[in-house]
Amino acid sequence: MREVVRGVFDDALLCQLQDKVYPFERDFKYEEEFYCSISPTIRANSKTLLEPEDSLFVISRNLLTYSKSVRSNEFRKVSDGMFISWLGGTSAQGGSLFRKFDILDPRTGTVAAFTWHDIRHWLNTVYKQGGLSDAQVNIILGRADYTQAQIYDHTSALSRSLILQDMMQRVREDKAVGLIQTTFNNLKIADRKEAEDYLTAAIRVINPMPHGGCAHNLALKPCQNHLSCLAKGGDGKPCEVLIVDSQNEKQRSEIQRIAHDASLIRVHIVNAGGKSSPQYKHFENVEQSANFLLTEIFKKSDH
Incomplete structure (x- = not known):
């Protein structure tokens, strides 16, 4: 092997001295002997059980390691x-x-x-902010001792109360959008006290979401719409307990994004020949509900 390499170097040096280009000719057959074969993800008794291209959640060996070079022909399960x-x-x-x-x-x-353990604290806080009870959070996170939920809960009662009071004030100011706002406005015309009693009963909890707030108490009963606020039914309106703050730019932008994405997905489904499919109806309902909310938000924005 050394003699072969030495001969190549000698020829290359001679070409360099004569100001010529080394006549390099690739020998593909010879190169194949040195190719790195891609190892299977799972192998048992010299038998391949799973190839990388058929695997989920695999990365190149040493990809997330800074002290070693990445092995592009070997894969590991994440x-x-x-x-x-x-x-x-x-x-x-x-x-x-x-x-x-x-x-x-x-x-x-x-x-x-x-710290890896911080993720459990973050998840616990997110679940509690979403309205889940301690028992439900403990079940999701697989805790045997239910008293542990208090240690992980970083959502103060004051924070939850402020979110609730802020949304109720939006309804009183007629700055919210949704069935609760409409019902409150109708009751307020005849009896202000009755309207306030309704508001207190209707909004006992607010589960913050990117596109609004959900007044459904998830700790008592699961969501019958499977958290699909805008795909509830075929009447072109969202879920009855969804409340949107018309003055909140982030909520409005999120609803606009949902409407836009639903429209694009509908077009894709039609082009794929699936207009009669349940998926098409789902995204049609989502788009109609989102556009309904945007129309109502636009009306409030003019005030």
């Missing part, structure tokens, strides 16, 4: 340990993703730190 090392770093293999790229925590001004 595991939580990979992300723990990637985001949090290890004492044996070096620093974290945040330290490598000098990503700072705006709260402290120091390099951001990641």
